[in-house]
Amino acid sequence: MGARLGIDLDGVVVDFSGGWVSRYNAEFGTNIAVGDVVTWGAPRELTHFRSMSRFWSWARTCGDGRSLFHVLEPYPGALAGLDSLVAAGHDVVIVTTKPNFAIRDTHEWLVRHEIPAVEVHIVDDKAAVDCDVYVDDAMHNLQSYRDRRPDAVVVRWVQPWNSAVVGALDATNWDEIKKFADMLGRA
Ligand SMILES: [Mg+2]
Structure with a gap:
């Protein structure tokens, strides 16, 4: 067995990191590299959101109206x-x-x-x-x-x-x- x-x-x-980084860059015109994601708090540290709750609120619909997890x-x-x-x-x-x-x-x-x-x-x-x-x-x-x-x-x-x-x-x-x-x- x-x-x-x-x-x-x-x-x-x-690929959660690659996914949110490419969506974020496309939407906000930034150039975050996937290689910059080296800590658990990267979505808060590398973006303008400054808090995970604001990041999650964006992630709820950032996939063309669907959640980030869809894309x-x-x-x-x-x-x-x-x-x-x-x-x-x-x-x-x-x-x-x-x-x-x-x-x-x-x-x-x-x-x-x-x-x-x-x-x-x-x-x-x-x-x-x-x-x-x-x-x-x-x-x-x-x-x-x-x-x-x-x-x-x-x-x-x-x-x-x-x-x-x-x-x-x-x-x-x-x-x-x-x-x-x-x-x-x-x-
Ligand atoms: Mg995991």
Whole structure:
């Protein structure tokens, strides 16, 4: 039997940074580079919004009237990576946190991109979802997984806005994720 992988969307499968930066630049005539996004608070620090609540208020309709989450693109290789997990007999469980206004766009995005998920959890408390492997890019989620899921493999998806977490493995590509899952596949 394969492993059950709890996989985050934004920052792992979905290019949240690239998406908001290109929308923002197009709308406000700025030249923010995706490479400038190196901290968790970048939407507040690099824009004129100056607060996350003002950023989210913009994100609610910045996608041609739909939310930002409607127009985000997957990272190169992400969809093939998820397919390779499923082909190897593993279960993909989406574990993501979204603002309420993005719930419908998130489900629609998952269908439009044919994400092969056996379950989709849109939750604030990610560690409440039971998985064998967790993949996330946010320090607070990685720490929470590590603290509350001692038997699970916790994988930090390496991004400029995170750093090593004690007890978590690092991954930069889907082959590494598959290797961790294969090693853990339940007999
Ligand atoms: Mg994330």
